[in-house]
Amino acid sequence: MSNPGIPKTYKLFIGGKFPRTESGRILEVTGPKGEFLANASRASRKDFRNSVVAARKASGSWAGTTAYLKGQILYRIAEVLDGRKDQFVKEMSLLGVSSKSAMEDVVASIDLLVHYAGWSDKYQQLFSSVNPVSSPHFNFSLPEPSGVVGVVAPSDGSLAGLVSAMAPIVVGGNAAVVLLSGNPLSAISFAEVLATSDVPGGVINILTGLRSELVPEFARHMDVNALLLCSDDAEERKNTELEAVENLKRVVLSPDKALTQSPYHICDFQEIKTTWHPVGV
Amino acid sequence: MSANDFLSGGFAAAPESSDHFEIKKSYDLFIDGKWVKAPKQFETINPATDEVISRVGFAGKKEINQAVKGARKAYDSVWSKMPPAERGKYLFRIARLIQERAREFAVVESMDGGKPIRESRDVDVPLAAAHFFYHAGWADKLKYAFPGAEVSSIGVVGQVIPWNFPLLMAAWKIAPALACGNTVVLKPAETTPLTALKLAELIQDAGLPPGVVNIVSGAGDTGQALVRHPDVDKVAFTGSTAVGKAIRRSVAGTGKRFTLELGGKAANIVFEDAPINEAVEGIVNGIFFNQGHVCCAGSRLFVQESIADKVIKKLKKRIESLVIGNPLDKNTDIGAINSGEQLARIKNLVKVGKDEGACIWQPSGGVPRKGNWFKPTLFTQCAQSHRIVQEEVFGPVLAIQTFRTPQEAIAKANNTPYGLSGGVWTDKGSKIFKMTTGLNAGVVWANTFNKFDPSSPFGGYKESGIGREGGLHGLSAYCQLSH
Numbered sequence: 069m070s071n072p073g074i075p076k077t078y079k080l081f082i083g084g085k086f087p088r089t090e091s092g093r094i095l096e097v098t099g100p101k102g103e104f105l106a107n108a109s110r111a112s113r114k115d116f117r118n119s120v121v122a123a124r125k126a127s128g129s130w131a132g133t134t135a136y137l138k139g140q141i142l143y144r145i146a147e148v149l150d151g152r153k154d155q156f157v158k159e160m161s162l163l164g165v166s167s168k169s170a171m172e173d174v175v176a177s178i179d180l181l182v183h184y185a186g187w188s189d190k191y192q193q194l195f196s197s198v199n200p201v202s203s204p205h206f207n208f209s210l211p212e213p214s215g216v217v218g219v220v221a222p223s224d225g226s227l228a229g230l231v232s233a234m235a236p237i238v239v240g241g242n243a244a245v246v247l248l249s250g251n252p253l254s255a256i257s258f259a260e261v262l263a264t265s266d267v268p269g270g271v272i273n274i275l276t277g278l279r280s281e282l283v284p285e286f287a288r289h290m291d292v293n294a295l296l297l298c299s300d301d302a303e304e305r306k307n308t309e310l311e312a313v314e315n316l317k318r319v320v321l322s323p324d325k326a327l328t329q330s331p332y333h334i335c336d337f338q339e340i341k342t343t344w345h346p347v348g349v
Numbered sequence: 350m351s352a353n354d355f356l357s358g359g360f361a362a363a364p365e366s367s368d369h370f371e372i373k374k375s376y377d378l379f380i381d382g383k384w385v386k387a388p389k390q391f392e393t394i395n396p397a398t399d400e401v402i403s404r405v406g407f408a409g410k411k412e413i414n415q416a417v418k419g420a421r422k423a424y425d426s427v428w429s430k431m432p433p434a435e436r437g438k439y440l441f442r443i444a445r446l447i448q449e450r451a452r453e454f455a456v457v458e459s460m461d462g463g464k465p466i467r468e469s470r471d472v473d474v475p476l477a478a479a480h481f482f483y484h485a486g487w488a489d490k491l492k493y494a495f496p497g498a499e500v501s502s503i504g505v506v507g508q509v510i511p512w513n514f515p516l517l518m519a520a521w522k523i524a525p526a527l528a529c530g531n532t533v534v535l536k537p538a539e540t541t542p543l544t545a546l547k548l549a550e551l552i553q554d555a556g557l558p559p560g561v562v563n564i565v566s567g568a569g570d571t572g573q574a575l576v577r578h579p580d581v582d583k584v585a586f587t588g589s590t591a592v593g594k595a596i597r598r599s600v601a602g603t604g605k606r607f608t609l610e611l612g613g614k615a616a617n618i619v620f621e622d623a624p625i626n627e628a629v630e631g632i633v634n635g636i637f638f639n640q641g642h643v644c645c646a647g648s649r650l651f652v653q654e655s656i657a658d659k660v661i662k663k664l665k666k667r668i669e670s671l672v673i674g675n676p677l678d679k680n681t682d683i684g685a686i687n688s689g690e691q692l693a694r695i696k697n698l699v700k701v702g703k704d705e706g707a708c709i710w711q712p713s714g715g716v717p718r719k720g721n722w723f724k725p726t727l728f729t730q731c732a733q734s735h736r737i738v739q740e741e742v743f744g745p746v747l748a749i750q751t752f753r754t755p756q757e758a759i760a761k762a763n764n765t766p767y768g769l770s771g772g773v774w775t776d777k778g779s780k781i782f783k784m785t786t787g788l789n790a791g792v793v794w795a796n797t798f799n800k801f802d803p804s805s806p807f808g809g810y811k812e813s814g815i816g817r818e819g820g821l822h823g824l825s826a827y828c829q830l831s832h
Contacts, residue, residue, distance in 0.1 A: 194496055197821045201802035202479065209806050209822060293811075306602025313597045315766070316590075316609070316812045330832045332498065340822045342806050343785050345795045 083122030084269020100164030126270030139188030225250030381419030382559025423560030437488030463685030502530030608816030613769030768810030
């Protein structure tokens with residue numbers, strides 16, 4: 069008798085836990101021939117607000133975590149993901165992705181994590197300055213994390229798309245709430261990687277759901293400091309910018325595909341703080 | 350005898366003269382290197398005397414179109430193609446010309462805006478020149494500013510500036526834009542257009558190619574036409590948060606770049622181990638500099654409970670000695686409120702402060718009968734929810750609160766939608782860094798306040814704005830980076 073296995077329940081990832089959506093709604097995930105694969109959660113606006121609360125709670129201590137430790141935690145995510153490569157490839161195959169492309173996607177994700185792990189204690193040096201003011205003061209400018217950042221990840225559902233959007237934000241000391249609108253299975257499996265990689269609960273929260281329902285809420289929320297929107301839809305971009313005005317949320321618009329690796333993506337979610345002090349006795 | 354008696358009796362009037370330069374009866378718009386008549390004009394008034402100083406052009410849609418067209422032509426045909434080092438030379442020349450005509454600019458600034466001549470002479474004008482000098486040097490060095498990225502210019506920049514530092518804001522806006530290879534259409538504030546229009550004369554003297562800088566006076570509609578113009582590639586605005594949000598809305602979906610420098614409600618935090626006399630000077634400078642018409646003004650004072658009585662007593666004594674009056678007098682500490690409209694706004698919020706139950710204190714002396722004046726004002730017994738604690742007054746009004754622990758000070762200081770600046774006073778180094786790290790603000794002064802420098806980035810967190818101006822970090826606002 070063959071072993072039927074135990075199909076996984078795909079849930080949300082909020083505050084380090086895996087809750088079902090409070091709304092009780094699902095998004096049915098099917099394979100290439102239309103066969104049933106899973107019931108993913110269709111996150112609600114309330115789930116999003118709960119995620120922001122979790123992210124805000126985590127953001128202070130994550131921002132204060134040493135650069136060295138942040139780098140090690142990102143590297144740890146890469147290590148754990150590397151150990152589970154096959155699981156991701158298998159899962160993507162069910163969705164109709166060829167094993168070769170699936171493996172490329174996972175390896176690209178691992179490479180991105182290693183790349184950004186290395187930035188954790190370098191971008192501050194590269195993008196800070198000591199300013200030669202014409203008065204007897206010592207004056208310097210440093211990047212600081214924006215705070216809580218919403219991430220509307222590329223809609224192709226690729227793991228590298230998610231990681232390329234999330235990693236620069238998180239290595240920069242922000243807490244993130246990520247929305248996956250495409251095929252969300254690998255995103256939730258990735259949350260299992262995060263949960264076992266010493267990432268403090270709430271630093272990365274992952275929701276699966278519909279853009280039309282959740283993106284306006286990402287844009288409107290008054291306790292979200294910045295938003296990355298990966299989108300090619302001109303109307304979605306404009307509406308998001310408009311909805312984000314009330315708290316002058318920083319909105320970064322990016323094409324609907326994986327981001328190239330660059331420290332400037334870290335800078336997009338930093339604020340520059342300048343400090344003055346007199347020099348004298 | 351009050352502390353003031355000896356001052357009002359002791360200092361002879363020492364007004365700056367205004368007979369060594371010309372203020373024309375009227376100024377046209379500076380478009381494409383020429384002075385263009387506007388269909389309408391409006392008066393610009395000396396807020397200290399209510400006298401009309403001059404008349405200036407009111408630019409409408411047609412004139413804005415002309416100016417943007419001029420800027421586009423100059424960008425395409427001259428400015429974006431010029432070797433960067435040559436661009437820099439023009440900026441150096443402008444800096445020099447400002448230095449040469451510094452006294453004239455200072456006097457006109459004080460006449461048009463009401464600020465004490467000591468401030469326009471020692472702060473506004475020298476800093477304006479310094480901004481051109483600093484950015485001049487960047488013109489041919491931009492490739493070193495952004496590691497690993499390719500730098501190019503953006504195009505035509507539309508800039509709208511406020512009335513509190515008219516010439517200085519023009520310099521903050523124009524210098525980096527030009528250094529990075531962009532051309533400019535700048536709209537000065539309605540109540541303070543004169544130094545910007547005089548800057549246009551000076552720019553002509555510098556031989557800048559026509560259209561590289563266009564200066565168009567007007568009112569809110571003029572600014573709106575400028576930021577909404579489809580051929581403007583970037584908008585830079587300094588002003589109120591409400592207008593900033595409206596501008597943010599109007600650029601949504603257009604792909605236009607933008608920077609916003611908006612309001613503030615800075616916390617100035619004084620610990621019991623602070624150098625008290627220096628702190629009192631810092632508090633006075635923080636809130637009464639430029640009559641409190643400063644977006645980064647230290648308008649909320651937090652004093653540690655143990656020293657609150659002492660600090661407030663010293664503060665009142667110091668305020669009694671401030672000289673209020675003729676902005677052109679070199680003894681003057683507090684000049685005129687910029688406009689009748691702003692005076693009404695201040696009076697209204699002060700009334701609300703009293704109605705909400707805070708205790709008001711003002712010094713004993715009087716104010717001149719003509720013109721717009723408001724005495725330096727303290728409020729004690731303030732609650733976090735009071736409007737004078739939450740809202741930007743943009744006048745010489747200080748809301749005082751107390752705290753016990755550093756954590757409490759940070760929590761109260763950050764309890765505002767603004768995040769432009771902050772101040773910390775303590776002799777303990779580790780406490781300084783704890784506090785400056787904890788404050789959500791773009792500029793933090795420790796044991797000093799209201800210091801500015803072209804090499805020092807300026808700009809806000811949260812609803813105080815988006816982007817930085819000045820320094821290395823301000824350059825990116827005027828450059829296109831590919832990476």
